[in-house]
Amino acid sequence: MIDHILTLLIVLPLTGALAVTLLPDGGKGNFRYIALGIMLAELLLTSVLYVSFSHTDPGHQFAETADWITLSIGSLGVVSIDYALAVDGISLPLLILAVIVMLAGVISSWNIRQKSRAYFALYLLLTGNVLGCFLAQDFFLFYLFFEFMLLPMYFLIGLWGGPRREYAALKFFVYTFLGSLLILIVMIALYLSVIDPLETARVIGMTGADQPGGQELIATVQQLLSESRLASGQLVHTFRFEYLADAHNYIPGSILSNISELNIFGVSARLLAFWFLFAGFAVKLPVFPVHTWLPDAHVEAPTAVSVVLAGILLKIGGYGLIRIVDGFFPGEAVYSMIPLAVLGMISIIYGGFNALGQTDLKKMIAYSSVSHMGFVLLGIASFTAEGVNGAIYQMVSHGVLSAMLFLLTGVIYDRTHDRQIDHYRGLITVMPRFTILTGIAFFASLGLPGFSGFVGELFTLMGAFQSELMPVWIPALSTIGIVLAAAYFLWTYQRMFFGAYWYKHGHVGEDLTKREYILLIPLAILAVLLGILPGLIFNITGATVAELLEKLM
DSSP states (O other): OTTTHHHHHHHHHHHHHHHHHHHHHGGHHHHHHHHHHHHHHHHHHHHHHHHHOOTTTOOOOEEEEEEEEEOOOGGGGGEEEEEEEEEEEEEEEEEEEHHHHHHHHHHHHHTTOOTTOOOOOHHHHHHHHHHHHHHOOOHHHHHHHHHHHHHHHHHHHHHHHHHHHHHHHHHHHHHHHHHOOOOHHHHHHHHBBOOHHHHHHHHTTSSTSOOOOHHHHHHHHHHHOOOOOOOOGOOEEOOOOOHOOOGBBTTTTTOOOTOOOOOOEEHHHHHHHHHHHHHHHHHHHTTTTTOOOHHHHHHHOOHHHHHHHIIIHHHHHHHIIIIIHHHHHHHHHHHHHHHHHHHHHHHHHHHHHHHHHHOHHHHHHHHHHHHHHHHHHHHHTTTHHHHHHHHHHHHHHHHHHHEEEEEEEEHHHHSSSOOOOOGOHHHHHHHHHHHHHHHHHHHHHHOOOTTTHHHHHHHHHHHHHHHHSSSSSHHHHHHHHHHHHOOOOOOOOHHHHHOOEEESSSOOOOOOHHHHHHHHHHHHHHEEEEEEEOOHHHHHHHHHHHHHHHHOO
8 A cells, every 4th residue: 555645646736736837838748748647647546545445444544644733822722733634435436536537637638728837737736626625634624625626717717718708717716715705604613612632631631642542531531521621721622524523522602512502693503504514515516596607617618627617526515515514513414404405306407497498518518417416415415325325426427427528518619619509410420429429428417227327316316215304295306307307418419419410500520539539438438337336336435324324313
């Protein structure tokens, strides 16, 4: 096993971004090769993680921890921020997905010529921060990665996008930045409310600085905390996920303590914090009605950025809902199950109807993403093993399929600079290979058995129907989304590819190039492989999800 493999996953692209920035002007052609080499190395490292991962261990693996910031603030206690990384059954599939999608993005960026140094530097910077989000085990560290994603995405859309790129980039930034502010507010409240029991034990002299602490020591400190026998100046406040998720580490009477009676505008502080966090991550997912930035961003973004945006950035929203929102506020999550499920249902149906009404191919795929991410929220809100496992699987499946869909859209746009569905007819005549791969992506996305999309939607709906707390009408109405997906994908496929060949503005061009084959065929194989071997994902997620649900319920 490679030492510090998780740190290496983050540092490699960040170092690459620096190298691209500092490379002499004469090395222009090397920028894309540096990015490609780094992403291939990332793929190798994540393959090592997958092979070495223990499927039966629900806890964190390959953990790396070091003290980062420790600051005494007198009577208010001690600030402790750790550099803490790890993977488990929830984060590992999404980490692998991120590497696959980012690699596809590099290859699809091969023809970038304008400001190529800045483009690949920003792209690698984005890659490091995306991977950091899935690896961080300290809320402060997670938030840094989460926020730093905004900057490269803003410039990638704003500088290399379409005619309305400035508007789309600004809308993306404003929406996600406002969501991040809500997350920041809750993060500060959590810090004020939670202690690190091991570091607190060392401060009060119960154990030495170099001595490891066990569960017995932690339980003793938690008992002293509950009895208010620890002075405020002795408390070590923390952002570590494992301590934020344990109610025994909350200071009695603090803002977010379980026994706190603090109300804000007539709503308990914990419930309000839950909805703040949910709103922050819902923008990223995105969930109706905070989804409106997504179609604009997709339409104006270059192909590679659309691939990354749909393939992986949306999944950080889903990951945050599982890891942080449900993990830190389990009682409030269960209490809010029905509103969450209803929002998921609305996203599924609303996104489907909007996709059905689009004439722009890219916008149709963007609204289909809103619909498919609604299934993710529905599965998470079910609080069943089938539902949550299905939600994670749906994120992986959609990541692969949405990347493939936007790459296919990029193929036709590169040739004609035209994305209007009704401008094309009979493409199967002149682009048969493109037609076959588009058919695979469309049929997989509409949930045809044998493809990954079917498994994700099936398990999220199974989990929702089996949930004891969710009214059956919510998943029943959500199945309308499957019918709508079949309608808009089949309608588009029939209009563009069948019948006598015709293109409104002349000739479409050649069929797929070698580079496009290299991009699309592995994704198509992956869509089929995940569809017939879902255990590739479920074997990883099962134990961790079971432990999470045990804590939630």
